[in-house]
Amino acid sequence: MSSSTGLEPLDVTRIKADFPILGRPVDGHDLVFLDSAASSQRPTAVLEAMDRYYSEDHANVHRAAYALAERATNAMESSRRRVAAFVGAPSADEIVFTKNATESLNLVARSWGVANLRPGDVVVLTLLEHHANIVPWLQLAESHDVELRWIGLTPDGRLDLDDVDDLLRGASLLSVTGMSNVLGTVPPVAELAERAHAAGALVCVDACQSTPHTTTRVEDLGADFLVFSGHKLCGPTGVGVLWARSELLESMPPFLGGGGMILDVRTDGFTPAAVPHKFEAGTPPIAEIVGLAAAIDYLEAVGIDRITAHERSLTEYALESLPDRLGDDLTIFGPTDTEHRGGIVSFAFADIHPHDLSQVLDSHGVCVRPGHHCAKPLMRFLGVGATARASWYLYNDTSDIDALADALADAREFFAV
Amino acid sequence: MVNDHRTGRDDMSGLEDLYREIILDHYRSPRNRGELPVPPATRAEGFNPLCGDEIVVYLQLDDPAKGDDAVIDDIRIGGQGCSISQSSASMMSAAVKGHTVADARHLTRAFKAMMSIHEGELGGDGSESELDGDAAEVGEIALGDLDALKGVVKFPVRIKCATLGWNTLLQGFDDSGS
């Protein structure tokens, strides 16, 4: 299927076998998992890496002289190097571990934002953003009178670039998604970053939906900050990443205070530790960090470029076969070609509410997500309260999309619309 | 209307308990849909943040000063959402219209009990036992059509859909000072 890219197609049957949960029937059905945009599944390699860590290496990191603690510290720090290489960061010290992308974005807003933004300063966002990249900035707008500006959308759900330079004029920061978690839209981040930098603004990329599916190079993107969550790229829940250029991290005040983030504490003050530890207060999610590195190993062994090509061919297949099968009852939101979108498809179907739709699909073992997907400004733009959303990953194939089409046809029959 | 093909299909059997004919009827032809002028009516808004469902309840009481003895002269339902939230609100509006606030509160408790929600406020002495049993009739109002919603209990995530209108109604009572 991916022959046009010259990459060897994925052997999905073999990949599926790496994910124990995909082999388990749900209520007597094969699981058709089409909700990886919310959270992906984990391969055995990740589960084993975490298990091995707990069985063989666990002690609290840092602050201890015994060999076991050193092994735990090494495991964590080698994972940091692994993550740095994964996003093309010049130095592992630029990788801060958090609990998820949401915390990473809050860190940027609370630490960099509060230290650098004055009343009237401008942060530019887009209507594609997830609440995680909206609410922390709304909080700053409330507490520090920061002005928010919004890049709008074209009718097919791409960014409307016409007035971008006006919006960026005088701005301090552009914070933009690497891929919409609702429409699959992939904004031209590198181009936007260039225009933002030309206007003197820094660039934060919410790469939650892009790092799992495409090669990420912070320099190519032109990012100053980049955030993502482990659980969307086959890693465990409970670990997220903030990458930022080291000058920025150096200059930013600590976010959370506590153990692990200090050099010295007196009764009248404290001295923070060096980056990245300055931003990692308390005992970190060590096993999850180890699991994240194992997930990255797994994905890179498969080949991120092959995964991108595989998903693109699935998206092409879905954009063609679903309307073919289901006709005018199906409305797909967002870009209509795979140039501008990844493997996330939001849709409306036959006037059946997404919540009812996903209930019927669930009785077929097909997992799609109904709701506003934490993107209410985007829902308002689309003029809907909710959509049904299907999303795929390396372990899906065309049979999953066919199963979705079958289940949708049955839902139409069930509601007799 | 619901298609007959669906009966006898194993994988759909649980669903048929959820989507009873009467529910889909209220969903497609909602009762008391619309708005009332505010004031004199009051307007309360409820959200289900999980799925984006939204219910607006407009209430016209004969005399809010009468508190729980006030009569619901008129009620209208606005908003948008899934078949369970919308049909539950539609049935609720038909059930409480013309009855007192006290009876509507009773019915709300009975309905929530049917949804397996037993709230602390039931407390008191034995008032809960009134709601056990099959709760076919509570206060002056019969559950009637609402009984069709009891299949929702088997789908725990949908209970919030079914109770959204009711919680909004209670909020409307509070807002109107009754």
Ligand SMILES: Cc1ncc(COP(=O)(O)O)c(C=O)c1O
């Ligand atoms: C684009 C985007 N940003 C941020 C988030 C938040 O991720 P998390 O809940 O892991 O913090 C998500 C997850 O749904 C997302 O899709």
